[in-house]
Amino acid sequence: MPAQELSEAGKYLAGAFGVFLVLLLIYIAIMASKLSRMERELGELGELAERRPPRAADDPAAGGERDETAGDEREPVSAPRSSRETVK
Amino acid sequence: MTSSTNSSSRGSDSYGRGLPFLAAAACVVLTAGFGLAVFYAPSDLDQGLIQKIFYLHVPLAIVTLGGFVAGGVFAIGHLRTGDRRWDVRSYVSIHLSLVLGVAVLLTGAIWARASWGIWWEWKEPTLVSFLVVFLLYATYQPLRFSIEDPERQGRYASVFAITAGAFVPLNFMAVRMAEPLIHPRVFAAADSGLEGSMWLTFLVCLTGMALLFVTLWKYEMASKHAAQQLRALRRALAGEESRAESRSAAPSVS
Numbered sequence: 023m024p025a026q027e028l029s030e031a032g033k034y035l036a037g038a039f040g041v042f043l044v045l046l047l048i049y050i051a052i053m054a055s056k057l058s059r060m061e062r063e064l065g066e067l068g069e070l071a072e073r074r075p076p077r078a079a080d081d082p083a084a085g086g087e088r089d090e091t092a093g094d095e096r097e098p099v100s101a102p103r104s105s106r107e108t109v110k
Numbered sequence: 111m112t113s114s115t116n117s118s119s120r121g122s123d124s125y126g127r128g129l130p131f132l133a134a135a136a137c138v139v140l141t142a143g144f145g146l147a148v149f150y151a152p153s154d155l156d157q158g159l160i161q162k163i164f165y166l167h168v169p170l171a172i173v174t175l176g177g178f179v180a181g182g183v184f185a186i187g188h189l190r191t192g193d194r195r196w197d198v199r200s201y202v203s204i205h206l207s208l209v210l211g212v213a214v215l216l217t218g219a220i221w222a223r224a225s226w227g228i229w230w231e232w233k234e235p236t237l238v239s240f241l242v243v244f245l246l247y248a249t250y251q252p253l254r255f256s257i258e259d260p261e262r263q264g265r266y267a268s269v270f271a272i273t274a275g276a277f278v279p280l281n282f283m284a285v286r287m288a289e290p291l292i293h294p295r296v297f298a299a300a301d302s303g304l305e306g307s308m309w310l311t312f313l314v315c316l317t318g319m320a321l322l323f324v325t326l327w328k329y330e331m332a333s334k335h336a337a338q339q340l341r342a343l344r345r346a347l348a349g350e351e352s353r354a355e356s357r358s359a360a361p362s363v364s
Contacts, residue, residue, distance in 0.1 A: 031159035034224035
């Protein structure tokens with residue numbers, strides 16, 4: 023193959039692989055921006071959690087003694103519904 | 111936290127699990143494939159060096175069409191079970207296939223220009239049929255966005271994904287039966303004209319591309335689940351009225 027033809031083909035070949043690489047990088051950049059947005063939101067939520075007043079049950083200094091009869095609100099949040107029904 | 115949210119978080123863990131290994135494998139196999147294409151596979155007698163685009167363009171096209179079909183299969187899961195996580199899987203498959211579809215069209219146009227001297231040929235069934243499939247799926251996101259109710263949006267999108275997913279293999283078969291104008295039919299006959307080294311290189315590239323697709327799919331799924339959990343956390347901390355959900359084409363599992 024003549025050198026000129028080879029360089030012409032090489033340009034197209036590099037162009038095709040370059041297009042693929044650029045698209046992949048654009049995709050990764052978009053995903054990275056989403057990730058940084060999530061990181062920012064997580065920071066905001068952390069601040070929100072810090073500003074939140076402590077619940078009476080969690081803070082004995084605030085006068086909150088555990089009330090054994092208080093019911094569902096103190097229950098672990100992930101407790102399955104069936105366990106609540108059998109405890110009645 | 112409800113039991114459904116618990117299962118959602120378990121799902122997120124599973125999407126993220128193994129992702130670094132998968133990403134490394136995709137990177138290694140794809141690099142090896144492209145290395146084989148450049149340094150090992152012989153140049154085609156007819157097209158010369160430019161034929162090496164084949165090792166990029168064809169695996170991309172196969173994985174893209176496979177992703178569209180996978181989107182349809184996931185949509186069947188959504189309609190059967192009503193579980194919106196299937197809808198998210200279908201959405202991510204189709205979304206990724208659309209991105210790769212752009213690469214298929216562009217690399218195909220570059221190959222056409224180098225090989226035939228034209229960027230596009232409207233009389234060639236292979237090119238036009240792929241464009242038709244691509245444009246069909248390009249309407250998927252606007253369809254989702256046009257429906258506000260998330261339940262209806264997911265249902266209609268699943269019906270679309272199944273119908274369009276069934277259209278993909280039918281379209282492929284129709285093109286194989288049609289008379290080609292200029293586009294080669296490499297795998298049309300038992301004797302494909304590919305040497306053993308070309309086959310090996312092609313299979314490595316195809317495996318690498320499939321691994322890349324699965325990696326990006328898992329990455330986007332993990333990202334969507336993380337975003338979903340963040341929204342749930344925000345609602346729990348700041349109350350339901352803290353932030354109004356904006357209208358979106360992307361499904362959520364809440």
